[in-house]
Amino acid sequence: MPSVDVNDVNTNGHANGHTNGHTNGHAKGCTNGHANGSTNGHSTGFKNPSLQVTADHKLKLVDAPIREPGHGEVTLQIKCSGICGSDMHLWKSGRIGSLEVKGDCILGHEAAGIVLKCGEGVTNLKPGDRVGIEPQEPCEKCFLCMEGRYNLCEDVKFSGIWPDNGTIQRFKVHPAKWLYKIPDNLTYSEGALLEPLSVILHGINGANVRLGRPALICGAGPIGLVALAAARASGAHPLVITDIDPGRLEFAKEFVPRCQTYRVNSKLSAEENAKEIRKLYGEDEYSAPASVIECTGVESSVCTAAFSVRRGGTIMVIGVGRPVMNNIPFMHLSLAEIDLRFINRYRDTWPAAIQCMSGGIMDLNKMVTHKFPLEKALDAFELCADVRNGSIKVHIVDEVEASL
Numbered sequence: 001m002p003s004v005d006v007n008d009v010n011t012n013g014h015a016n017g018h019t020n021g022h023t024n025g026h027a028k029g030c031t032n033g034h035a036n037g038s039t040n041g042h043s044t045g046f047k048n049p050s051l052q053v054t055a056d057h058k059l060k061l062v063d064a065p066i067r068e069p070g071h072g073e074v075t076l077q078i079k080c081s082g083i084c085g086s087d088m089h090l091w092k093s094g095r096i097g098s099l100e101v102k103g104d105c106i107l108g109h110e111a112a113g114i115v116l117k118c119g120e121g122v123t124n125l126k127p128g129d130r131v132g133i134e135p136q137e138p139c140e141k142c143f144l145c146m147e148g149r150y151n152l153c154e155d156v157k158f159s160g161i162w163p164d165n166g167t168i169q170r171f172k173v174h175p176a177k178w179l180y181k182i183p184d185n186l187t188y189s190e191g192a193l194l195e196p197l198s199v200i201l202h203g204i205n206g207a208n209v210r211l212g213r214p215a216l217i218c219g220a221g222p223i224g225l226v227a228l229a230a231a232r233a234s235g236a237h238p239l240v241i242t243d244i245d246p247g248r249l250e251f252a253k254e255f256v257p258r259c260q261t262y263r264v265n266s267k268l269s270a271e272e273n274a275k276e277i278r279k280l281y282g283e284d285e286y287s288a289p290a291s292v293i294e295c296t297g298v299e300s301s302v303c304t305a306a307f308s309v310r311r312g313g314t315i316m317v318i319g320v321g322r323p324v325m326n327n328i329p330f331m332h333l334s335l336a337e338i339d340l341r342f343i344n345r346y347r348d349t350w351p352a353a354i355q356c357m358s359g360g361i362m363d364l365n366k367m368v369t370h371k372f373p374l375e376k377a378l379d380a381f382e383l384c385a386d387v388r389n390g391s392i393k394v395h396i397v398d399e400v401e402a403s404l
Contacts, residue, residue, distance in 0.1 A: 050106045050169035051377040051396075053091050061378055064106060066171045066404070069119030074176050076131070077402045079188035081167040082110035082195070082368075083384050083394045085221070086320070087160065091381065097323060101162045108168035108396075109135035109160040112182060112191025116404050122176045130186075131179040132194040133167065134350050135159035151202070151347040158345075168377055170398055180350040183358045189371075189395055190357050193364045196393075197356065198349035199318065200226045200293075204234065206341050207291045207316035211235030214281050214288065218305050219295035220248035222367060222393050223318060225255055227293045229362050232256050236291070240280050242273075242304070247390065255366055270300050274307030285310055297321030303329060311336040318343055367393040374398040 050064035069075045086096055087107045094101045115129040125131070138145050138153035145153050159174075160166025182191045200223065209215050215236035217228045220243035228241050239259045241252045249261040262277050281287045288310035294302055297319025305315050306329050315338060333340055356362045369392045372380035377396050383389045 046375075048170045049374055049377075050165075051108070051381070052104050052106050053087075053101055054104055055094065055101050057091060057094055059091055059378055059381055060104075061375075064165070064169050064171075067173055069117055069122075069173050071119055071121045072175055072177065073119040073173050074115050074122055074125055074179065075117040075119075075404060076113040076133070076172050076174055076179075077116055077170060077398065077400075078108075078111050078113040078133075078167050078172055079398055080112050080192040081108040081396045082192045083108075083380060083396065084110055084196070085223075088381070088384060090160070090162075092385070096161075096320065099161050103162060105160070105162040106165035106167075106169050107160045108166035109133075109158065110192050110195040111135070111159075111167035112188045112194070113167075113172070115179075116171070116402070118176070125176050125179060125181070130182050130184075130188070130191070132182050132191045132350055132354065133159075133174060134178040134180065134198075134346075135167065135195065136345065137164075137175055137178060149347065151345045168374070168396055170374060170400070170402055171404070180354060182354060186354070186358050188397070189368055190365065192395060193367070193393075194350060194353040194357065196223060196226050197230075197353045197362070197364065198346040199223060199343070200230045201349040201352055201356075202346035203227070203293060203316050203318045203343045204230050206314075206343065207293050208314040208339075209234045209236050209291045209293075212237060213290045214238050214310075215240075215291045215293070216277065216289040216305070216308055217241040217293050217295060218301045219243060219298075219319060220245070220252045220261075221295065224293075224295035225252060225367055225392070226364060227295055227318070228252060228256050228259060229364065231291075231293065232258065233356070233361050238281055240277060240289070242277065242301075251392065264301070264304070270303035271307045273304045277304070277308045289313065292316070293318060295319045299325045299327060303327060306333055306338065306340070309338055312338070314339040314341065316341050316343065368395050370394045372396050374400075 046063040048064045048066050052060050089096050090101055111133045115125050115127050137157040138150035139155040157164045209231050215231045217224050220241050241259055242262045242264050243249050244264045260280050278288050290313045292305040292309045292315045294305045294317045309315055380394050380396050384391055384394050
């Protein structure tokens with residue numbers, strides 16, 4: 001499905017990872033509301049327009065300060081920034097687990113941009129370089145950083161998580177160490193997709209996905225779709241993806257034609273749904289999925305994954321869910337020696353993600369269903385929040401030729 005500009009009238013939408021709706025959304029007709037009710041959503045005259053969330057669950061488009069890059073830092077113009085489910089959670093709920101919005105914070109962490117100015121000590125980049133942005137800055141001092149597991153650093157600064165400002169702004173200062181040059185055959189939109197791809201690359205490394213081995217993807221939202229494409233690129237077969245929304249499953253089938261789909265039946269138990277899923281693979285235990293990538297974080301889906309995976313198999317939970325789940329089938333997992341694993345973000349994934357995208361191994365462009373200019377970032381969030389619009393991945397782009 002082609003991407004739809006905000007000014008287009010007809011939009012064949014598909015629901016994303018945060019909604020269950022599937023409608024023919026209209027980008028122009030369904031984005032007239034604004035989260036804070038006091039702005040027209042335009043940033044005429046703003047030097048650095050930015051989309052900020054407040055502690056009282058409001059969004060506002062304001063002119064943010066522009067700071068000089070320090071030692072080892074560069075100033076970027078953010079050319080494209082994607083809206084993630086976590087951005088929506090921070091707006092609507094004010095938190096993700098223990099991460100709480102306690103003050104105004106610029107949202108966004110899926111981004112690519114261009115280097116405008118380099119601070120002292122920067123040798124790997126120069127003005128004009130196009131880059132993908134790894135949005136985390138670990139302390140590089142703790143034992144986890146020293147072991148190379150910097151994604152688990154407790155003192156990490158992560159873009160878009162209060163108090164660290166994110167990427168939905170024109171100008172952002174970021175450490176040069178966590179920027180990666182993107183080749184000319186990648187667009188800024190593709191550069192922004194490197195972040196969700198990185199989540200999956202980190203997860204699939206531990207999911208035991210292999211050539212010719214059956215795999216299951218739970219959830220057909222944006223992350224589930226990337227997981228589906230990655231599993232296909234890794235040679236997994238047969239490949240099944242599940243969801244409760246037929247629209248999302250329809251899109252998944254278009255996205256990866258060789259996959260099979262299963263619509264989760266809410267009237268069945270997790271174990272009963274798992275039995276139906278297993279029938280798509282074959283009749284014996286060996287035919288059942290050896291790897292399951294769970295992308296919803298919903299307890300019932302995690303349980304379905306537990307009953308779907310074959311004995312001795314691996315479940316990789318990527319979805320973010322409730323703080324506590326009380327109904328995980330512990331003894332079933334134990335007696336079958338099922339490996340239940342988890343990830344937190346990513347580490348050392350951008351170079352591989354760039355190779356996957358630039359080398360044509362994966363094409364994720366169909367996921368981008370809507371694009372909005374930075375000046376209409378509020379409209380972009382309103383569209384994501386309305387299930388009737390059926391967006392998958394919404395990108396906020398800045399076409400201005402900016403300078404400092």
